[in-house]
Amino acid sequence: MSRERVLIANRGEIAIRIMQACKDLGLDYVVVYTEEDKSSLHVRLAQKENDLKRAYRISNYRDPNEIFSVADQAKCTAIHPGYGFFAENSGFARRATMRTRPLTFIGPRWEVIRDLGSKINTKRLAKELHIPVIPGSDRSIYNEMEAEGVAEELFFLQKEQGIQHPSVLVKASAGGGGMGIEEVSRLDTFRMVYRKIQNYAKRQFGDEGVLIEQCLRDYQHLEVQLLCSSHGEVVHFGTRNCTIQSTGRQKRVEVAPGFDPAVCKYPFDAKGVLDQIVRYSVRMAGHVGYDNIGTWEWIVSRDGSPYLMEVNTRIQVENEISASISRIKGATGPTNLIREQIRVALGDRLGFTQDDVSFKGTSIELRIVAENTNRGFVPWCGTITRFDYLDRPWARVYSHVPRDIPYKIPTEYDPNLALVIIWGQDTEQAKERARQFQRGIVIEGKGMEGENIVTNLDYLYDRIGYILQF
Amino acid sequence: MTDSGKLLSRLADRISYLIDIKGESTWGNLDELQRQVQDLHRSLFEIKEAELYKEIDRIEDRVSFLEDRIARRLTPAEVVNIVRSVQRFTLTDILENVYDSYTELGGEGECNIDPAVVVARATISRKVKNRLYSHQVMVIGHEKGRGEEYRNGGCARPWGNDKALRYMLVAETEGIPIHSFIFTPGAYPIEDYPGAAQQIARNIYAMARLKVPIVSFISEGGSGGAEAIGLSDLRLMASRGYYSVISPEGAAAIEGKIREGEKLPRDLVEHCASQLKITASDNLKLGTIDRIVEEPPLGARREDYGFFRRLRYEMVRATDEVVLRTKNFRAFRAYALKRQGEEKVSVPEDFDLVINWNLTELEIERLLELRSKKYRELGKGFFLKKSRGLGQKFRKAKAIASKGYYELRYGLLRLHHRNVQKVIEEVSGEGSVFFKKVAEPVRAAYDFVFPQPRRPAKVIRPDGPDRRSIFAEEWEPYVSPLANEDRTVTCPNASKYGCMDLWVPDLYGELCGVCPNCGHHFPLEYQWYLKNLFDKGSVQEFNNHIASGNPLGFQGFDERLRRDIRRTGRTSSIITFDARVFGIRLVVAMLIGSFRGGTVGTAEGEKFVRACDIARTTRRPFLAYVHTTGGIRIQEGTLGVVQMPKCTIAVREYIESGGLYIVVYDNNSYAGPVASFLGCSLYQFGIRSSRIGFAGPRVIRETTGKNVPPDYHSAKNALKRGHIQGIWDRRDFRKNLYEALTTMGGHNLYYR
Structure with missing residues (x-):
């Protein structure tokens, strides 16, 4: 094994995927877990390697002090934050690299995380680079009258475009992940909402800056997957479509590529739009000196105008669908973006260029969650007694739920159970395979009062038919 | 025999004194003498008279010798012991013997909101050519009492x-002079509504321009407690009194x-x-008092009627003098300066003149002017001045x-401009109403036929620049050197709110020393505020040639x-400078803790006053x-107190x-400054996690015998008491300050 030792500061399926990537690269690794997670697969898999202590128990995944002391104890040299937790925390990244016993942070430079982590800053930067952004303020507003002025103008613009129910979004500048956002559909109520968000932002993020944006309703949510290195190389891995989301704006079904004009009809030049957002994303990544894996999130309205929404400076849950449809010239197996991410973070060159990346087929990701889709997607809790599916050569499943013993879903964390990744020659085949795979999944479980498990499997099955459609 | 009994008890009093x-x-074997007196007292009827008197004479000789x-x-x-003796005269003795009659106001004896403070309407009289003239004052x-607990030893709550x-x-309303008598070891250091410091500050602020003559007399002048009623046009002091910044015991403990x-x-x-x-002669030399009222060599006691006669004379004279100084007639003033009766000689029975103590408007103006001048002179010449460079001269x-420039620019011209603007606004306002009446029906009809969304006018605030948080957008303009350490600290509220340990570079960098979980503010050095609070490069220090010295020659100081000075590179605990906040120019006085704990002496006071005056002239x-x-x-010492x-x-x-004076407290703000020039501000704010008060927990425990809760002095409690107007987050300081500058204050600010 190499001298590098990676601390995986995350849980669940992403911990398993990172673990696997490390093994593939010949790197040693260490995982952390909490009391609630002790029966999670990521812990068991790590402990299976008998020779060394690889799993450390901590009290909280969110306490950086504990994570770093484990890193020192286990003599780690690098740290992978996964997604969530510390993935987009520039302070954590900075601490990792600037402490007396530094660790390689597997992710972009902390300065990049900081600068692109601010929606405002991203928006201003995009404007400078002539990249379109959602109409609204491009700086934090601290003044009520000014904010109302902006809102008034946005309502006017929407009326001018003939939008039926115009509305604006009031967002906390420092917020993210759907927190601190509220919609206003009547100007009279604007000030009240504005104050509410301002107070929330102040309490939650210590900065009362607020952003005001037009609320777009009829749109598709697209993403561009980039991989960059510290040697200035920028390569994209195509686009994804993540429009199918729960009411809490949580993604449920994702597809790569972003549009498929061969199957669906679009009221605009779909290929042109995809090329455009890829071009814009690459331009911005080059400009900021982006040096790791990252996702540029876009909104495409019905008239085919793309707007940059935000940049996710981390590996994403759905990264593998982009990997599945791409092939790197000369590579033996399928692309693995997590592996690539770790490699570039440790200082490697990409070793290939954009021309070496080719795309083939369609890939779909289904996120299996124990939740009640008919009742506002409320999470279900209980114990899974059976989890099984039919293995297929064109499907991969990532899950921390064991297939051999019962598993109690911890209530503290994200209720994701498993990710299913399907690949097909084309969109139709992928859809068919997704349906076929879905039918083979068996999940049984009992709740606290002996009731049967509730999952979103039926919901996912229904949605497969709607993918990529405007 | 009764006579000898009295003689003996008087002797016993003298010995115990x-x-x-x-x-x-x-x-001097005082205890032995005391015992002998007691023995004599006991065997009063057994000893022969002649022998008894002989014995009494012997002891008396001995006592007189010791007294000498x-x-x-x-x-x-x-001297301190004399002042604290139960045999010393108190305010009641003065009221009884110096004044002809008096009526206690706001309570009587024990039935009193605060028996430690006595207020009375009193009559004082003088004889002129055998006729009696009386004045109301x-x-x-303070009334120390004779050991009664309710008097609280003269410590005013x-x-x-x-x-x-x-x-x-009331005196101001009725136009009668005030005679204040200071008999206090110090104010009672409690923070009950509205807090000792805040109340004293209010008193001093009121007295600063109280429109009647004030004459004060100090017997026991204990720092802030004394100042609460001590600001006056003429300050007398008993020759065996003491006037001090702190009790000798307190100083010794420190x-x-x-x-x-x-x-x-x-x-x-x-x-x-x-x-x-602390003695009267020392204070006279320092200029902190104006005159000494001579007492018997060992201090005046309750029955020293000669002293009370002198005191009456001195009080009348002093009041006369204050009144006469406001008059324009030279002759009167000459009279005032001619002192009758030297200290050692007995005071005259008669006065030459009757002087009316009522003042006209003009005389009141002059009274206040003189008062201001008198106090502004205090402490001058006791701080050090580094040689003035050319720059300093230029600055002067x-x-x-x-x-003259500011007077013209913001005074005359601005006033004219404002008037013209007002006329225009009024006229155009009426005009638009009129026009609207005519045009509105036409417009409404037009809109009905051709509905069109109307583009709103862009709102641009006429005042104020871009309001941006310096922390969200301008990253790390100045990072505290505290941040250069790879370690973590525990938030003091961790056990209460479950805060995680904080990495020091994060805490003192991006987090601005604030716990992101509970909002606890860790202290930051003053340079952080200099760099982050004001517009970049706008800070320009002045008067840094005024330096702290050691005016009393305090040993080892x-x-x-x-x-x-070596450690901080500063020569006083105050920095005064011009600066800008979002373009608004302001004058700032910053008290810093790293130099002598941010204590205030003559240099600091002078710099503060000058900064204040600069703010006034530049508006x-x-x-x-x-x-x-x-x-x-x-x-x-008292040079600091004044x-x-x-x-x-x-x-x-x-x-x-017509200016705007804002006080912002951070970290720890205690005692004198808070009880005066800081606490008197109409706009006071506390930075979160700061402590504000009069005396620290230890002093409170030692003087009141009570333990106070740990958050007793917290900004939150200061807010609750009504001392401060709000609590500011350090990260919002700049924004809140700008907000305050634009919304608060008087008419005379240059940008109004």
């Missing part, structure tokens, strides 16, 4: 000082770093008493020239002063940012000129 003064009974000996070499510590003072203030205003509960070494207390320069010339807002203040610098009224007078004049 001597024991009080010496603080020990063994000196003590009087010849009275140490400052002994308001007497305000906040509401006692409030009572004093109320009756000062000087000797004596831990709580440990016994204070007696010689250290004596040493401090002499170092603090510029200051003189700028006064020079060395400590030098050490702080800029004035910010006092208190990074930390530990109170008045005890090593400067900085309280001095600065308050400057502040009041600034506020009344």
